[in-house]
Amino acid sequence: MREYDATPASTSRGQAALRWVLWIGGAALLAFGVLTALTTVPSTSQRINVLLWLAGGVVVHDAVLVPLALLVGVVVLPRVPPSWRPALRGGLLALAVLGIVAVALVAGAATRANPSVVPQDVGAALALAGIVLVVGVLVGMFLGGARRPR
Amino acid sequence: MGLPRPPTPEAFRSPIHDERVVARVGVWLGIAFVVVFVTGLVSHFLQNPLPWMPLLPEPSWGYRVTQGVHVAAGIACLPLLLAKLYAVYPALFESPPVKSPAHALERASVALLVASSIFQLVTGLFNVFQWYPWAFSFVAVHYATAWVVIGSLVIHVGVKLPIIVRALRTRIVDGEIVDEGSVVPAGTLGVDVVAAAGMDGQLSSVPDGENVVLPVPDADGSAATRRGFLAGVAVTVLGLTALTVGQTVRPLAPLAVLAPRDPRVGPQGLPVNKTAAAAGVSETAVDPAWVLRLEGPGGTRELDRAALLAMDLHEAVLPIACVEGWSATARWEGVRVRDLVAMVGAQETADLAVESLQQGGSYSRSVLQHEYVAHDDTLLALRLDGEDLDVDHGFPARIIAPNRPGVLQTKWVARLSVIDGGAA
Ligand code: HEM
Numbered sequence: 383m384r385e386y387d388a389t390p391a392s393t394s395r396g397q398a399a400l401r402w403v404l405w406i407g408g409a410a411l412l413a414f415g416v417l418t419a420l421t422t423v424p425s426t427s428q429r430i431n432v433l434l435w436l437a438g439g440v441v442v443h444d445a446v447l448v449p450l451a452l453l454v455g456v457v458v459l460p461r462v463p464p465s466w467r468p469a470l471r472g473g474l475l476a477l478a479v480l481g482i483v484a485v486a487l488v489a490g491a492a493t494r495a496n497p498s499v500v501p502q503d504v505g506a507a508l509a510l511a512g513i514v515l516v517v518g519v520l521v522g523m524f525l526g527g528a529r530r531p532r
Numbered sequence: 533m534g535l536p537r538p539p540t541p542e543a544f545r546s547p548i549h550d551e552r553v554v555a556r557v558g559v560w561l562g563i564a565f566v567v568v569f570v571t572g573l574v575s576h577f578l579q580n581p582l583p584w585m586p587l588l589p590e591p592s593w594g595y596r597v598t599q600g601v602h603v604a605a606g607i608a609c610l611p612l613l614l615a616k617l618y619a620v621y622p623a624l625f626e627s628p629p630v631k632s633p634a635h636a637l638e639r640a641s642v643a644l645l646v647a648s649s650i651f652q653l654v655t656g657l658f659n660v661f662q663w664y665p666w667a668f669s670f671v672a673v674h675y676a677t678a679w680v681v682i683g684s685l686v687i688h689v690g691v692k693l694p695i696i697v698r699a700l701r702t703r704i705v706d707g708e709i710v711d712e713g714s715v716v717p718a719g720t721l722g723v724d725v726v727a728a729a730g731m732d733g734q735l736s737s738v739p740d741g742e743n744v745v746l747p748v749p750d751a752d753g754s755a756a757t758r759r760g761f762l763a764g765v766a767v768t769v770l771g772l773t774a775l776t777v778g779q780t781v782r783p784l785a786p787l788a789v790l791a792p793r794d795p796r797v798g799p800q801g802l803p804v805n806k807t808a809a810a811a812g813v814s815e816t817a818v819d820p821a822w823v824l825r826l827e828g829p830g831g832t833r834e835l836d837r838a839a840l841l842a843m844d845l846h847e848a849v850l851p852i853a854c855v856e857g858w859s860a861t862a863r864w865e866g867v868r869v870r871d872l873v874a875m876v877g878a879q880e881t882a883d884l885a886v887e888s889l890q891q892g893g894s895y896s897r898s899v900l901q902h903e904y905v906a907h908d909d910t911l912l913a914l915r916l917d918g919e920d921l922d923v924d925h926g927f928p929a930r931i932i933a934p935n936r937p938g939v940l941q942t943k944w945v946a947r948l949s950v951i952d953g954g955a956a
Binding site: 389390391392393397400401402403404405407408409410411412413414415416418419422423427428429431432435436437439440443447448451455464467468469471472473475476478479480482483485486487489490493494495496497498499500501502506507510511514515518522526 | 546548610611614615617618621632634635638641644646647648650651654655657658660661662663665666667668669672673675676677678679680681682683684685686687688689690691692693694695697698753756757759760761763764765767768771772775776789790792793794797798799803804806807810924
């Protein structure tokens with residue numbers, strides 16, 4: 383089996399030139415960002431905190447979202463009709479996003495500085511969003527089934 | 533018993549792990565990132581103008597739209613990024629992990645792109661909910677990270693360009709991504725089928741191993757699976773947007789159950805960021821002895837609220853547009869700032885320093901550049917929608933000018949002083 387090709391070869395000279403432009407340009411943008419961070423975030427404790435958050439996002443993704451996706455992919459999807467699978471996958475994506483937004487919503491309501499920040503009833507808002515999600519998945523499953531025999 | 537071995541890329545069999553899916557989600561995400569970057573820079577330079585930069589008070593809704601788009605597109609990036617990571621995830625289990633120096637750089641740039649993107653999207657989201665569970669300055673770090681995200685994205689596109697071009701060239705027929713035949717991962721088929729197809733791996737370099745071109749259209753429903761996945765991503769993005777964008781698009785406000793703000797909710801039907809109490813001006817703002825101090829080349833004047841209300845009053849319908857992405861239009865009534873600077877002998881070309889009653893804090897002082905000073909709609913507002921300003925909206929007087937970040941529309945104004953070059 384041919385191995386996964388992470389750094390493919392250019393297919394034309396023009397493309398090769400464009401890639402060099404992208405690499406050099408990207409490296410310049412990146413360097414500007416790092417230099418900006420070094421000058422505007424001067425304290426070591428703040429820098430460490432930034433690095434913790436950078437790593438933390440990846441860790442939460444790998445420790446929470448990936449196992450959830452694997453669980454659904456290995457346990458749930460193979461046991462349902464193929465026509466339902468796209469809707470369930472979409473629902474999984476929406477659930478992950480709703481989970482992240484829910485954290486922000488709950489925390490924002492808990493720490494609100496004045497009543498116009500997160501003014502809504504958070505429980506009701508999340509319940510409503512959950513219902514929208516479930517209805518969306520059911521509609522998707524129905525449409526998937528309807529589309530199949532063509 | 534040994535440790536469980538990590539999976540190989542080939543262990544992920546779903547036809548979603550396909551370069552054509554990855555490239556399409558990548559294009560959406562890339563466009564969103566560029567939009568978010570550019571609108572973010574607009575906000576940055578409105579707040580930190582370079583000396584040679586002209587500031588444009590027109591269109592009055594400019595900042596409202598750019599910052600509204602910034603936050604809406606930023607929120608839409610969340611499902612797009614997760615979908616992209618889902619589709620490429622098998623590639624992270626490549627073995628050997630590093631094959632060459634170039635490959636090591638490639639993987640390092642991807643690691644930086646992933647970490648900085650997740651960081652930017654999540655901290656941005658928490659910030660608009662005014663939740664700051666970190667120990668750094670959000671604005672400084674968000675600004676620097678924006679360049680890191682975009683830089684690593686550009687490098688990444690450079691690395692993957694041949695695959696992107698090839699993947700996007702595949703035609704879409706009847707809503708399905710097709711090419712000569714349907715494409716399925718080799719891992720799901722017997723070797724003889726691959727051999728029989730006789731066209732080895734034109735579409736390889738897909739994270740889950742090799743794809744082969746088969747003459748049979750959509751033999752196992754792979755095309756339908758890919759189409760379904762892209763549809764699911766699109767629906768999720770639209771749904772999330774529908775439930776949040778009402779914080780700036782007023783007609784959709786009733787739907788905005790997941791938004792941090794409702795443009796209709798707050799004192800006088802307008803959201804508030806900093807209240808009088810939080811700014812420590814609850815008493816000084818309502819003190820009847822308040823006067824506005826005007827300083828210019830022609831001397832100093834002091835005007836109380838009655839004197840201001842007796843002046844030529846003007847009305848302006850302008851949005852208050854927050855850096856956090858919410859905005860709401862209101863009818864403001866007050867004195868034109870240029871009439872005030874004229875009283876102390878300054879011209880319209882003068883920049884103006886605005887000071888609040890608020891003591892300390894980064895927004896207790898602002899500069900109103902001459903472009904704004906000269907504009908008809910730039911007011912020292914005294915009234916809002918026909919009533920006296922609420923103290924949380926800046927009573928006794930606040931600045932309101934078109935096309936400007938809300939944080940610069942200083943409230944509880946105590947002093948206006950002409951900076952320089954304003955001698956009449
Ligand atoms: C690829 C992702 C993003 C990029 C490249 C980006 C870029 C930027 C830039 C360059 C600024 C100007 C910073 C300054 O004034 O110095 C900015 C401001 C801002 N962004 Fe983002 N951003 C991203 C994602 C987000 C997201 C997801 C949100 C929220 C949902 C968000 C919310 C904000 C806010 C609230 C500000 C104003 C900060 C302030 O002045 O207080 N951003 N962004």
